[in-house]
Amino acid sequence: MERKSLFTDKDCSATGLNCSIQGEVVVLSQDTPERQLYFCLCGNGAGTNPSGCAVFLVSLRTGEFALKKRSEVIGILKPELLPDSAKLQLSQIRPVGALDLKNYEPKYSGYSFLPDGRYASGVWLCTEQEALDYMEMQKPYQHRIMICDRDDFCVLELQEGRLLHPTEEAMEAFRQASENGGLTMT
Known part of the structure; x- marks a missing residue:
């Protein structure tokens, strides 16, 4: 079953700039749950206490690449909350x-x-x-x-x-x- 409500910081295992998001499934602040989940590939904004703001992501809905700002990332999603469709895309x-x-x-x-x-x-x-x-x-x-x-x-x-x-x-x-x-x- 797919989620109907937006993911929040309570759905994350880590939030803020003091955690690395590279190689993690992240939650973005978006308008629909389907557009919130991404896998973080890299970027100068992906590390702990990042030196920049750019993060390169892959959508777990469409598989398309995206360039976002670290400030758009709420945090790292708790693994047990990842929907099946996103697991298949991942x-x-x-x-x-x-x-x-x-x-x-x-x-x-x-x-x-x-x-x-x-x-x-x-x-x-x-x-x-x-x-x-x-x-x-x-x-x-x-x-x-x-x-x-x-x-x-x-x-x-x-x-x-x-x-x-x-x-x-x-x-x-x-x-x-x-x-x-x-x-x-x-």
Whole structure:
């Protein structure tokens, strides 16, 4: 069910200039609830105690990019309040800093699922780090997240924030090996 009333500061986990909004779902002061939810990509107004006012956003209604002022941002939305339609739109956003698909070959696809099994098409991810960043970006909002390789085999899966595949031990071995410049997800 979609929300009928406007989101306010009471619907936010953090407000004000003392919090970073980059990589977060934010609430804007708008005239309708449908036009209030955005994902913050970056901008000199996105950090803690920002040096500027510009924030680059993606609408969680239309998927279109927007340039807004930090003063228009009420705060960071509490994850449990994000409507399903916005979760599906959020699942289509590549992580901040993702490589340009015109110049790099994707290695993975990222999928996010609602509790009823609905999902949108996969998102191309070029590196292991992008796959991990996608997972971290989606984790607070999505019921289930799956990362698949180019052959569409699942290489990473979380449900309700819990790692399902691979095991915690295998994931820790991957993290340590990737810090040393070895290992890829398979």
